[in-house]
Structures are given as structure tokens and as C-alpha cells.
Amino acid sequence: MSTNAYRGALLGIVAALLLANPAYVGLVMDEPRERSPTGYTATAITPTNASDQRTVVNRVGEEEVLTVAQLEDANEYSPYGPRYRAPERAAESLRAAVESGTARTTGEGVTFTLRRVGANYRYLRTHADDSDAARYHRFDVVRTNGSTVVTTTRVNRSTVAQYLVYKDARLYTALPEYQRETVDEVIAADEYGYRPYNDEFHEVTESVVVKNGTYYVFTTGVHVDDFGPSTKTVVSLLLAALGTLALVTSIGFTLRATRERRDG
Incomplete structure (x- = not known):
């Protein structure tokens, strides 16, 4: 060869x-290992501090606090079809109840919507943001003598925040080990946050985590789209x-x- x-x-x-x-x-x-594209940050709060109470309402109050304007515009931002039957008229009833303490209606569509929000939310907020102008009310929706009656009671932000803190509190020691590890990393992270390796961490962001007597709430710090080989x-x-x-x-x-x- x-x-x-x-x-x-x-x-x-x-x-x-x-x-x-x-x-x-x-x-x-x-x-x-695949990482979440979302980086989370942790904020330590004191439940009795007014500024921290505002933080709690904004971070974990979405499922308990209904903003009247949010209900009024709900169907406008619902790409998969209407979420409510008569959100505008339901919002009007809620505003009337805020003004006078009670409101009554018999309309089928508005009744359905009021009873639905009454079953899903505990508090009303009169402004879209948690500014000093925002007012909070505890509200109830009941069916009486063929009419739907909405009653409201004025409460302060502190009452709402205290309710949210203790309703949604999760003990650090009760979390699975992998979530405890992620919580530790998020707490230690800088302002850009920590991107967890488990997709389940978003569940923790919906709660207040209590670790060694300190209360923490979590929020999105950064969103990163991984690209390149x-x-x-x-x-x-x-x-x-x-x-x-x-x-x-x-x-x-x-x-x-x-x-x-x-x-x-």
C-alpha cells in the first residue's frame, strides 16, 4: 500500500x-439542567408595617381582592370568550353598594356574575392600584326574596393585609426540600433574582413564606430567554x-x- x-x-x-x-x-x-426563564427576588416583610402591608396586597392579593374596574373590563381582555355575563352592570352594583352599604338587583346575568365574584373574592378595592386613594370593603352577596343583595363594610388596608398574610402563610419547614433550597437561593440572590431549576417555584410566589420568624414574599425580578447552542x-x-x-x-x-x- x-x-x-x-x-x-x-x-x-x-x-x-x-x-x-x-x-x-x-x-x-x-x-x-434546564432553568426557569424567570428570576425571582425575595422581600422580607413585617406584617404590621404599613408599607409592607401594601406590598402584601399587591403581591399575593390577586385571588382575594377584586378591583371594581377589573371586573368591569374583564371581558375586554378575555381572548377565549367572555368571563362574565354582565360585568359592567355587576360593577355598577358593587359601586352602589360601596356608596350606600347595600345594593339590590334581580337581573339574571348580573346576579350570576355577582354571585360568582362573591364566591371567589373576599374584599373589594375601588381603585386599580393600591394608592392612598384606594378604599377597601369586605363584601357579601346573598340571595333574598328573589333578589341578589350585595352588602359592603369598609375596612382598612391593614385588615386586608393581615388576612392575606395568615391565610397564605406557608412554613419554610413544611416545604419540600427542593423548594426550600430554591427559597434559600432566592433570598440570597441580588436584585436580578435567582432562576430556579424547578418549574414549581411559581406556586411559592402565591404565598407568604415564614422562615425563622421572618415573612417573605416573592416576585419576578427578571425574565431571560435562553438562546444559542x-x-x-x-x-x-x-x-x-x-x-x-x-x-x-x-x-x-x-x-x-x-x-x-x-x-x-
Whole structure:
């Protein structure tokens, strides 16, 4: 066998090994663990502090505090169809109840909507944001003598916040170990937050976590879209490129060896 033929055969073997790298690269290189695109931050709160009470209402009050304007516009931002039958008229009834302490209606659609929100929410807020102008009311919806009656009682933000804190409080020691580890990382993170490796952490953000006597609420700090190839992909592509080069060179040596044999 001529030198060029030997080189061509050797490079052909090398090329085959390099081009077959997807079969073995995964055995020596692991893909990085998937992380949540959302980075979370932790805020320590004191339940009796007025500023922290505002934080609690804004962070974990969505499922308990209904903003009247939110109900009024609910169907406008519902891409999959109406969420309520008569949200505008229901909002009007709630405003009337806020003004006078009670409101009565007999309409079928508005009755359905009022009873639905009454079953799902405990408090009303009169402004979309938790500004100083916002007013809070405890409200109840009952059916009496063929009419639906809404009654409201004025409460302060402190009452709402205290209710939310203790209703949604979760003890750190009661969390699964993987969530405790994530909570620790989020608490220790900087302003950009920590991106957890488990998708279930968003469940914790809906609660107040109590760790060593300190109350924490969590919020989104940053959202990152991961892009670009992984290290494994880069290595595989590099090996494939080297394999292609080796194959082309092998063909070159083989053609040269064939020509030498013909000329000789």
C-alpha cells in the first residue's frame, strides 16, 4: 500500500469516527439542567408595617381582592370568550353598594356574575392600584326574596393585609426540600433574582413564606430567554467539522494514490 493510500484509509477511519460523534458525545457530556426563564427576588416583610402591608396586597392579593374596574373590563381582555355575563352592570352594583352599604338587583346575568365574584373574592378595592386613594370593603352577596343583595363594610388596608398574610402563610419547614433550597437561593440572590431549576417555584410566589420568624414574599425580578447552542452542541458541531475536513482530505489522498497506481 502506498503512503497516500495509507493516509487516505487512516483519515477515512478518523472521519467516520468524528462524524459519528452524536452517538457518543452525550455519553461524556451532559446537557445543562434546564432553568426557569424567570428570576425571582425575595422581600422580607413585617406584617404590621404599613408599607409592607401594601406590598402584601399587591403581591399575593390577586385571588382575594377584586378591583371594581377589573371586573368591569374583564371581558375586554378575555381572548377565549367572555368571563362574565354582565360585568359592567355587576360593577355598577358593587359601586352602589360601596356608596350606600347595600345594593339590590334581580337581573339574571348580573346576579350570576355577582354571585360568582362573591364566591371567589373576599374584599373589594375601588381603585386599580393600591394608592392612598384606594378604599377597601369586605363584601357579601346573598340571595333574598328573589333578589341578589350585595352588602359592603369598609375596612382598612391593614385588615386586608393581615388576612392575606395568615391565610397564605406557608412554613419554610413544611416545604419540600427542593423548594426550600430554591427559597434559600432566592433570598440570597441580588436584585436580578435567582432562576430556579424547578418549574414549581411559581406556586411559592402565591404565598407568604415564614422562615425563622421572618415573612417573605416573592416576585419576578427578571425574565431571560435562553438562546444559542449548548456546550454539547458546540462540541458536536466542531467534531463534525473536523470529520468533514478529514473526509475531504482522505478523498484527496485516495485519489492521489489511485492516480499514482495508474501512472506507475
